[in-house]
Amino acid sequence: MAEIKLYNTRTRSKEVFAPLDPENVRMYVCGPTVYDRAHIGNARPVIVFDVLFRLLRHVYGPKHVTYVRNFTDVDDKINARAAQSGRSISQITAETTQWFLDDMAEVGALEPNLMPRATAYIPQMITMIEDLITKGHAYEAQGHVLFDVRSYAAYGKLSGRSIDDMIAGARVEVAPYKRDPMDFVLWKPSDDATPGWDSPWGRGRPGWHIECSAMAYELLGESFDIHGGGNDLTFPHHENEIAQSCCAHPEGRFANVWMHNEMVQVEGKKMSKSLGNFFTVRDLLDQGVPGEVIRFVFLSTHYRKPMDWTDEKAAGAESKLDDYLRSVDLYGDLDAARIAAPDQGIIDALSDDLNTHGALMGLEWMANHAQGTKLAANLVFLGFYSFExxxxxxxxxxxxxxxxxxxxxxxxxxxxxxxxxxxxxxxxxxxxxxxxxxxxxxxxxxxxxxxxxxxxxxxxxxxxx
Structure with missing residues (x-):
């Protein structure tokens, strides 16, 4: 069995991956808030953790890996989009959820085993909040329920900050009902125009952070193996997830390994609408950029480094993939490729903290050495194509x-x-x-x-x- 090493944000080191239960390897990745098309930055964690999912399935067996990625379908951005468009919230979230799945399929991502919607787990969130109040880690104030960050001594360890440093260096919501500026919302009241659910604290809706904690607990238990997402989620989202989950279930550890991908730039600049370099995955697809080209560009850069999308890289990726297809045509046997195992060199590269650049170098070697059958098998394994x-x-x-x-x-x-x-x-x-x-x-x-x-x-x- 391959030895997998992964960089753990919590320990700031690369560690040998040892699943809690090799018969049930469990991974949770924060998914999208569904109110619009996924931009290319949204696609990076999908592609990164899709590669990890494929690696884990290869090493431990497809039946022994559970991958959960959620949909946030209750959010103020969704409410605003509904008010702006005159459409119902359910229409917007259903449409944008399908858009997301379609676009991610175009870039070669397998669907996770479970894709829970936040609105389907409101009772579980309420139960967790009640438990936090009972244990002294949360309090009710003016229709809100807030988590008391000072009640959790380890708060800030994931992001490497102290609470006082966070207060000094961060913009936090100033509210008279907060005991501490860093306390965060678990539950908030809803007016008649806003989605809401009955709760012990009145009609309201959950805060953002409690969603993932409740869904991860229900689907993966109080302890699981890997939690992933973009590094913009490290604080406050993942820091808050750890705090509320470990306080609600002190018998567990929540996630053993925390993995975070870096952000996406465009032509060397931060992606933003004001710079005119903001575009969605669908924009690229509609412009004729194939999904496999998008995937190739993303995998050319290690997930913990900033990824720069450029037209030049896209053209180079398309040319490379075309060369690989010609090699498969000339030297490959697709029937034999269907039953071939992934190349050990590519498995070894991925096992070294998802060294996707090294894996792509393996494809290059196969193409240059007329290994068409092996090349075909590994193009499929890495998600560029299905065999069909x-x-x-x-x-x-x-x-x-x-x-x-x-x-x-x-x-x-x-x-x-x-x-x-x-x-x-x-x-x-x-x-x-x-x-x-x-x-x-x-x-x-x-x-x-x-x-x-x-x-x-x-x-x-x-x-x-």
């Missing part, structure tokens, strides 16, 4: 090659005539049309070779017939 998609891609390449045979012969004949007449205008015109159709044209002393390129478009070849 890979088979369709290879069929397209082979159909394109057949289509190009007579055109290659015609170009060869035109070239021979041009060599005699010294007039290469016809040859140049044919080459231009072929290039515009996404055909790679190679001419040498040995003859003419035509290959379908990444942007091959058979319809554009009609003018050459």
């Amino acid at each position: 998609q890979l088979e369709a891609k290879i069929d397209e390449i082979r159909a394109g090659k057949l289509l190009l045979i007579p055109l290659g012969n015609a170009l060869q004949a035109a070239r021979a005539r041009a060599m005699e007449t010294k007039d290469f205008s016809v040859v140049d015109e044919m080459k231009d049309k072929l290039s515009n159709a996404g055909v790679l044209v190679k001419m040498s002393k040995a003859g003419v070779e035509l290959e379908p390129g990444p942007n091959f478009n058979a319809a554009e070849l009609e003018t050459l017939k």
Whole structure:
């Protein structure tokens, strides 16, 4: 069995991963708030933890891994979107949840085993809040219930801050009903225009942080193996999750390993609407950037380093993947690939704190050494294609090659005539049309070779017939 090492934010060190129960490896990752399309930054934790999910399934067996990723479907942003659009909250959350699943499938992400919606776990949240009050870790004030951060001595250890430092360096909500500025909301009142549920403290709705604690406990227990998300969640969200979960269930540890991915930039700058460099996964897909290209760009950078999306990287990724498909076409056996195990070198790279760049170097080696069958198996393992998609891609390449045979012969004949007449205008015109159709044209002393390129478009070849 492969030895997996993961960087644990809690201990600030890379550790050998030892699951609490190898028969039931459990991972929780914070999911989206569903009110709009997922931007490319939202896709990074999905892709990162999808790779970890695939690795864990390989090492421990698919039936022995439970991956939970939630949907936050009660939130003030959702309420605002409903008020702005005149649509119901349920319509908005149902639509945007499906958008998210569709877009993440396009970038090769497997669906987690469980995808709970926050609104389905309100009773469990109320029960946890009641328990926290009973144990002296929370208090009611003016229709709100707040967590008392001073009651948990370990508060701040995940993010490496003291409570006093947090107060000095953070913008916190100033409210007269708070005992301490750092106390955070577990439950808040709802007016008639806002979603709400009956509770011992009146009609209201949960705070953000309690959602994940309640769902993780119900689905994974008081202790589980891995908790993941973007590093923007380390504080306050994950810090607050630890506090309320460990206080509600002191017999447990909550998550053993905490993993956080770095943020996404665009062309070297922080992504923002004001800079005009903010775009969604769907924007890229609609612009013709394939999902596998998005995934390749993301996996080219280690998850704990900032990832810079650039047009140049996308073009390079598309070219690489096209090369890999040609190698599979020339040297691969898809039937054999379906039953082949992932390459041990790629498993070893991923086992070293998800060294995805190293895994991609493994693909490069296979392509350069005519290991088409192995390459196909590992392209699927890393989530770039399913076998059905890979088979369709290879069929397209082979159909394109057949289509190009007579055109290659015609170009060869035109070239021979041009060599005699010294007039290469016809040859140049044919080459231009072929290039515009996404055909790679190679001419040498040995003859003419035509290959379908990444942007091959058979319809554009009609003018050459």
